[in-house]
Amino acid sequence: MPLPPSPLVNIDNIESLGLTLPEFERIQHLLGRNPNWTELGIFSVMWSEHCSYKSSKVHLKNLPTEGPRVVQGPGENAGVVDIGDGKVAVFKIESHNHPSFVEPFQGAATGVGGILRDIFTMGARPIALLNSLRFGDPEEPRTRYLLRGVVNGISSYGNCVGVPNVGGEINFDFCYDNNNLVNVFCLGVADKDRIFLGNASGVGNSVLYVGSKTGRDGIHGASLLASSEFDETTEAKRPTVQVGDPFTEKLLIEACLEAMEHDWIVGIQDMGAAGLTSSSFEMADRSGTGVELDLSKVPMRETGMTPFEILLSESQERMLFVIEKGHEEEAKKIFEKWDLDAVVIGQVTDTGVMRMTMEGEEVVNLPIHAVVESAPQLVRPTKKPNYIEAVDTLNLNIIPDLERGEGILKLLLKSLNIADKSWAYKQYDHMVGINTLVMPGSDAAVIRVKETNKALAISVDCNSRYCHLNPFRGAQIAVAECFRNIACSGGVPIGLTNCLNFGNPEKPEIMWQFEQAVLGIGNVCNYFSVPVVSGNVSLYNETKGKSIYPTPVVAAVGLLEDQTKHCTQWFKNPGDHIALLGLTLEEIGGTDYLENYLDLCQGSVPALDIKYERMLHQLCVELIQNDLIQSAHDCSEGGLAVAIAESCFSGPNQTLGATIELKSSIRNDALMFGESQSRIVISYSPDKKEVIEERVNNAGIDFSSLGIVGGNDLTVQLNDKEFIKEKISTLEEAWREPLKRYGG
Amino acid sequence: MLAKIHVTLKDGVLDTQGKAVHHALNDLGYEEVQGVNLGKYVEVQLDGLSQAEAEDRVREMCQKLLANPVIESYRFTLDSQE
Amino acid sequence: MLAKIHVTLKDGVLDTQGKAVHHALNDLGYEEVQGVNLGKYVEVQLDGLSQAEAEDRVREMCQKLLANPVIESYRFTLDSQE
Amino acid sequence: MKCGIVVFPGSNCDRDSFHILKEILGLETEWIWHKENSLKKFDLIVLPGGFSYGDYLRPGAIAKFSPIMKSIMEYAENGGKLLGICNGFQILLECGLLPGVLMRNISHAFICDTVPVRLENDQTPFTSNSSKGSVLKLPIAHADGRYFADENTLKELEDNDQVVLRYCDSSGMVASENNPNGSLTNIAGIVNKSKTICGMMPHPERQADPAWPNVDGQVIFRSLIQSS
Numbered sequence A: 001m002p003l004p005p006s007p008l009v010n011i012d013n014i015e016s017l018g019l020t021l022p023e024f025e026r027i028q029h030l031l032g033r034n035p036n037w038t039e040l041g042i043f044s045v046m047w048s049e050h051c052s053y054k055s056s057k058v059h060l061k062n063l064p065t066e067g068p069r070v071v072q073g074p075g076e077n078a079g080v081v082d083i084g085d086g087k088v089a090v091f092k093i094e095s096h097n098h099p100s101f102v103e104p105f106q107g108a109a110t111g112v113g114g115i116l117r118d119i120f121t122m123g124a125r126p127i128a129l130l131n132s133l134r135f136g137d138p139e140e141p142r143t144r145y146l147l148r149g150v151v152n153g154i155s156s157y158g159n160c161v162g163v164p165n166v167g168g169e170i171n172f173d174f175c176y177d178n179n180n181l182v183n184v185f186c187l188g189v190a191d192k193d194r195i196f197l198g199n200a201s202g203v204g205n206s207v208l209y210v211g212s213k214t215g216r217d218g219i220h221g222a223s224l225l226a227s228s229e230f231d232e233t234t235e236a237k238r239p240t241v242q243v244g245d246p247f248t249e250k251l252l253i254e255a256c257l258e259a260m261e262h263d264w265i266v267g268i269q270d271m272g273a274a275g276l277t278s279s280s281f282e283m284a285d286r287s288g289t290g291v292e293l294d295l296s297k298v299p300m301r302e303t304g305m306t307p308f309e310i311l312l313s314e315s316q317e318r319m320l321f322v323i324e325k326g327h328e329e330e331a332k333k334i335f336e337k338w339d340l341d342a343v344v345i346g347q348v349t350d351t352g353v354m355r356m357t358m359e360g361e362e363v364v365n366l367p368i369h370a371v372v373e374s375a376p377q378l379v380r381p382t383k384k385p386n387y388i389e390a391v392d393t394l395n396l397n398i399i400p401d402l403e404r405g406e407g408i409l410k411l412l413l414k415s416l417n418i419a420d421k422s423w424a425y426k427q428y429d430h431m432v433g434i435n436t437l438v439m440p441g442s443d444a445a446v447i448r449v450k451e452t453n454k455a456l457a458i459s460v461d462c463n464s465r466y467c468h469l470n471p472f473r474g475a476q477i478a479v480a481e482c483f484r485n486i487a488c489s490g491g492v493p494i495g496l497t498n499c500l501n502f503g504n505p506e507k508p509e510i511m512w513q514f515e516q517a518v519l520g521i522g523n524v525c526n527y528f529s530v531p532v533v534s535g536n537v538s539l540y541n542e543t544k545g546k547s548i549y550p551t552p553v554v555a556a557v558g559l560l561e562d563q564t565k566h567c568t569q570w571f572k573n574p575g576d577h578i579a580l581l582g583l584t585l586e587e588i589g590g591t592d593y594l595e596n597y598l599d600l601c602q603g604s605v606p607a608l609d610i611k612y613e614r615m616l617h618q619l620c621v622e623l624i625q626n627d628l629i630q631s632a633h634d635c636s637e638g639g640l641a642v643a644i645a646e647s648c649f650s651g652p653n654q655t656l657g658a659t660i661e662l663k664s665s666i667r668n669d670a671l672m673f674g675e676s677q678s679r680i681v682i683s684y685s686p687d688k689k690e691v692i693e694e695r696v697n698n699a700g701i702d703f704s705s706l707g708i709v710g711g712n713d714l715t716v717q718l719n720d721k722e723f724i725k726e727k728i729s730t731l732e733e734a735w736r737e738p739l740k741r742y743g744g
Numbered sequence B, C: 001m002l003a004k005i006h007v008t009l010k011d012g013v014l015d016t017q018g019k020a021v022h023h024a025l026n027d028l029g030y031e032e033v034q035g036v037n038l039g040k041y042v043e044v045q046l047d048g049l050s051q052a053e054a055e056d057r058v059r060e061m062c063q064k065l066l067a068n069p070v071i072e073s074y075r076f077t078l079d080s081q082e
Numbered sequence D: 001m002k003c004g005i006v007v008f009p010g011s012n013c014d015r016d017s018f019h020i021l022k023e024i025l026g027l028e029t030e031w032i033w034h035k036e037n038s039l040k041k042f043d044l045i046v047l048p049g050g051f052s053y054g055d056y057l058r059p060g061a062i063a064k065f066s067p068i069m070k071s072i073m074e075y076a077e078n079g080g081k082l083l084g085i086c087n088g089f090q091i092l093l094e095c096g097l098l099p100g101v102l103m104r105n106i107s108h109a110f111i112c113d114t115v116p117v118r119l120e121n122d123q124t125p126f127t128s129n130s131s132k133g134s135v136l137k138l139p140i141a142h143a144d145g146r147y148f149a150d151e152n153t154l155k156e157l158e159d160n161d162q163v164v165l166r167y168c169d170s171s172g173m174v175a176s177e178n179n180p181n182g183s184l185t186n187i188a189g190i191v192n193k194s195k196t197i198c199g200m201m202p203h204p205e206r207q208a209d210p211a212w213p214n215v216d217g218q219v220i221f222r223s224l225i226q227s228s
C-alpha cells in the first residue's frame, strides 16, 4: 500500500505544528536541508515545552540534585534513592492537567498509568500512589463534574492495577476555574543492583516494541491536526484524549518485572508523551548510538496510519526495550505468557542517526543528538508582578479580634479545603499490597518495605495561596510542610520530587514566579540536605489570560529505619496530655481564616526559620523513636484550633474530646487560627511528661502545655476566658460532611 | 413514550472492554468473531411530550448526561406505542 | 455479519444505576422522565457463517458469556449487509 | 497443609495471600498459573482478589473460562476446599460454584474501608476457629460487592446455614445502616451446601500480618489449618 502524500512543509503548517520561524531556521541549519513532514513532526514534539523544558531548564539548575543516597537524579524516567539493605526507592510526580480538563475520567486515569510506567520502567515494583488535585470554584457545576470524574478515573485505574493510593490533597480555588490540576506521584522499590535505564547501547542489539497496539489517539495536540491540510471531518474522527487500559498495564508491570530478572535487557523506556519518538530518540541519545526502525512492524490498532501518526501517537500502555541480540525469542516468550504484543521493530547502529522506513521507503533520517540536544534553551525575561506589593500589606487594626471561636472553627472545618477527604480516598484501594502501615487520613502515609525492617513515609503538599502572595516563601513552606508531615509520621526525608504548575512562561511575571519558587524549593532542600531527584514542569496553565496561582507541588519520601516506630496524628487515650512544639507568632496573613471569614487573600505569608524547622523535625522523630508520644500532628491550614480538632476526630476508631487552656499575649485569632510555621501538636501519657520536657528543652524548641485529652467537648480557655466550647460530635460532623455531600 | 438510546465509543477510541470480550470469545472457540464493540443501551420512559419535543429533550439528555461527547456518540429512536 | 445484542436486567432485579440516572435527569429538570433502564449493547462482527449458524452461535455466546443468566436477559438481531 | 493460589491475568491480591499463607503462617504454598490444564494435589486453593481480565464485561465473567477453571471445578466437585476472596468470590458465582451474583455497590462507587462483620456459622472449615456471633474487623475493597439472589436461593442459603459473614456494627448488630454496599440481608460471605467452598468480599489476608495490631483475618486461615 503506497503511503498517502504528506502535507508540504511551508510557513503556515510550521506554525500549525507549534514551531516558530526561528526554530524552523535552526532545523534547516542543523540538517542542511528542509525536513520532510514527518521529520518536522518529530522536531515539533521533541522541541515542545513538554519534552525540551526550554523555558525552565536554566532555573532547574538551581535545585540540589546530589547527595550520598542518590543513585539516579533527574534526567531518567524517575529518581532513585538508596534506602540501605540493598534496596532503593524510585519515585516521581507528574502532571496530567490538560487531559483531565478535557476528559476528567480518562485524563486522570492515564495520568496514573503514565506515572506507574515511569516507575516500573526503572525496574521497581510500584508500591504506592499519591495525588494532588486542584479545582476551581465549587459553586460551578462543572467543578463537581471534574472532581467526580478525576477521582473516579484515579480510583478505576489504580485499583485495577493493584497499587495502593495512600494519600494526596484536594484544593478548591477560583484561580483553577478553567485549569484544574491533576498531579500524580508514584513510589516504587527495587534492588539496588537491578536498576534499568533508558539506554540503547550495543550495535546490532534489537529494539523491541511491547504492549498495546498503536492507534490514532492523543496525536500531539488537536491544534496540529486542525491545520488547513486536513478537512473538518478528519478531526472529529480523531479523538485527542487517550483511553487507559489498566488491565494491560497490570500485565505490563508483571511481564516487565519478570523480563528484568534476565541479563539481556540493555535499556527500557516507556512510550509516554511523544510516544515512540521521544522514547527511541532519547534512548539512542543517552548511549550516543544510532537506531534503525521499520515502522511497518509497529503493531497498529487502526489501518492506514501514516509514519507521522505512528510516531506521534500517544496510545497508552506501550514500552520500548533494547535487548541483546540473540535473546529476542526468550523475550517474546515472556511477553507472550502475559498475552502482550512484543515485536522487534529495529536495531541499534553506530551512526548517530535515526533512520526510519515504512513499507521499505525511507521516511525519517535525522541526526539524533541534534534533535534531542539542540532544542533552543531560552532565558526568558522575568519581572516582579505589580500585584505583589499590593497584597503584601495587611492592616491588622481594621480586623477586630475574636471574642469567641466556635463559629470560625466550624466555618473552617466545613470549608472544602480543610474538610475530611475520606470521600475521595475511600474510593481508592489504599491497602492492596499489605504494606500501608499508616493509611490516608494522617499527616503522611507510611509504607513498609518488605524484606527489611524499614518503612517509607510519603506526603505531597503545596499551599498555592502562599505561593501567590510570595512565591519564594510559599515554595519554601511547601517543602517545609511536606518534611514536617513526614517527621510527624516518624520519618526523615531522603529525597524530593516536584511538579511545577505555572501560567504562561512568555509573561515575565510568570517566569518571575517560577524562578522564585524554584529558588525557594532549592533553599529548603539544600538546608535539609535533601536532593531533588525527579520532577515535572507544567506551564501554560492559563485561560483567557488568567493564570493559576503558582503551584509548585512537592512530594517527599522519608525513611523510617524501624518500621514499628511510626506515628499518627490522632489522640489515642483519654487522660493523655496535649502540648504544642514550636512558637505561635501574631501572623494571620494568607490564612484560611482570612480567606473564609473575611474573603481576603492578603498579607505576609508566615515566616519560616529553616534552622528551627529542622531542629523541630529532629526532635519530633526522636520522640517517636523513643516511644514517648502517642500522636503528632502538624499545624498548618486553619491553625492550632483545626489541628487540635482534627487530632480529636480524625482517627479510625474513636472520637475523643479535649480540654485546652492557654495564656498568651497575642491576638486570639492569631493564636487559634494563625498559621505560624514549625509547629506540631503532640499528645503523650502523663508519666512521660518529664522526659519529654527535658528532651524538648535540650533540643532548643519552644514547648507549651495545651491541655488534656478526653470528654465529649472541645473546650478552649484563653487567658482564663472561655473561647471555644462545642460538642466534639458537632465539630466532627461539620468536618465529615461537606466533601461527601459535594462529591455525592 | 419510550426513548431507546444507544451510546457507543467513537471510532478510534480504544474499546478496552470490547477487546477483552473479543479475545475471550476467540479463546472459547468462536473464531468467526472478528471484532467486538461494547456500548450502553438506555431506555428512558417519557411522559406527556410530543414527538418533536421528545426528540429535542432526549438529544439534550444524551449530550448532557447519557453520553460523554468527547469519546462517545449516541443515537436514539422514539417509540410512541409504549 | 453484524450481531447486535442487547443485554438488560431481568424484571424484578433492582436497577440501581438506572435509578441513579433517573434521579440525575429529574434533578437536571427533565421532569418528564418516568423511568430509566440501563443495559449493555454489544456488537459482534462475524465472519463466514450462514444466518442460521450465526443465530445458534450468537445465542450460545450470550448464554455462556455476554449475559449473566441469574439477573440478565438478552436479545439480538443479525445484520447481514455489514 | 498444601495451599495453591491461582494467578489470573489481573489478579492483584495474589501476592498478599501468598505472603500470609507462606511467610506469616508458614504453610507450603504454590502458585497456580491460569493457563495450566491440570492441578497437583492441594488441601486449599485460593482464588485471590483483584481485577481478573480487568473485570471487563462483568467481574469474574471472563476468568470463568480460564483453562485452569476446568480442573478447579473438578477439584471443587470432589470436595476440595476452595476460598474465593473478593474477585475470587465473584468468579465462584460466575461459574456457579456458589449461588447468586454480586452487583454494583448501592453507592455506585468503589469502597475501601475496614468494617465489622459478624460470624454467622462456626461449623465450617473456614470459620471453626472462632465462634458464632463473634465480630471481626476486616478490610473491604470493591465496586461490585452487593450480594443478590432470588428469594428461593436466599431461603435455601438460610435453611442450610450457608451464610458465614454479615456486615454489622462493632457490637455485632446487623442493620441496614451497617451495610456498606447494599447486599441482601447484609451478606458478606457464603459457603456451598457441603461447606467446602467459601466466597467472601472482605479480605482476611489484609488483616493477618502482625505488623498491624489487628489480625482478625487469621481466623479464616487458622480455621482451615485446624480442619485440615
Ligand SMILES: Nc1ncnc2c1ncn2[C@@H]1O[C@H](COP(=O)(O)OP(=O)(O)O)[C@@H](O)[C@H]1O
Pocket (backbone or CB within 6 Å): A131, A132, A133, A165, A166, A167, A168, A169, A170, A418, A421, A422, A424, A425, A439, A440, A441, A442, A443, A444, A459, A460, A461, A485, A634, A636, A637
Ligand atoms: N486526593 C486525595 N487522595 C488521597 N488522600 C487524600 C487526598 N486528599 C487528601 N487526602 C488525605 O487526607 C488527609 C488530610 O489531607 P490534608 O489536610 O491535605 O493533609 P496535610 O495538610 O497534613 O498535608 C491526608 O492523609 C491526605 O493524604
Ligand SMILES: [Mg+2]
Pocket (backbone or CB within 6 Å): A442, A443, A485, A634, A636
Ligand atoms: Mg499535615
